[in-house]
Amino acid sequence: MEQTCKGNGGIGGENTSEGDIKTDFIGVFCHEMTHTWQWNGQGQAPVGLIEGIAHFVRLKADYVPNGWVKSGEGQRWDEGYLVTARFLDYCNDLQQGFVAELNKKMRDGYSDNFFQELLGKTVDQLWTDYKARFAN
Numbered sequence: 312m313e314q315t316c317k318g319n320g321g322i323g324g325e326n327t328s329e330g331d332i333k334t335d336f337i338g339v340f341c342h343e344m345t346h347t348w349q350w351n352g353q354g355q356a357p358v359g360l361i362e363g364i365a366h367f368v369r370l371k372a373d374y375v376p377n378g379w380v381k382s383g384e385g386q387r388w389d390e391g392y393l394v395t396a397r398f399l400d401y402c403n404d405l406q407q408g409f410v411a412e413l414n415k416k417m418r419d420g421y422s423d424n425f426f427q428e429l430l431g432k433t434v435d436q437l438w439t440d441y442k443a444r445f446a447n
């Protein structure tokens with residue numbers, strides 16, 4: 312899974328201001344730790360979702376540098392990293408513990424229907440709601 316972590320704003324990258332370096336270091340550590348306990352649906356889950364969950368944990372731990380993707384940004388729910396993390400945060404607000412439940416379901420496989428089973432709406436509907444919620 313580690314190879315999928317490229318491009319998530321590495322330590323001291325071009326776009327990283329000095330003040331963010333410490334935050335980013337802790338954040339990357341937090342992200343990688345998440346991969347050690349999360350399930351990947353026996354390899355069936357979208358990589359963007361796996362990375363999104365790792366970033367969601369980082370988001371909740373408050374280790375997200377300023378200037379990163381804001382709520383409502385992105386083209387696809389499974390785009391990955393912070394786009395997916397913000398979306399998962401929205402879903403988790405609809406139902407506390409949602410991400411933990413989703414992770415549990417991903418132990419034996421993966422289906423987009425998990426969103427419907429947990430939240431009563433398809434992932435596409437949720438993404439549409441999410442985009443509308445944060446539209447200007």
Ligand SMILES: [Zn+2]
Nearest residue numbers: 315316362365
């Ligand atoms: Zn990762």
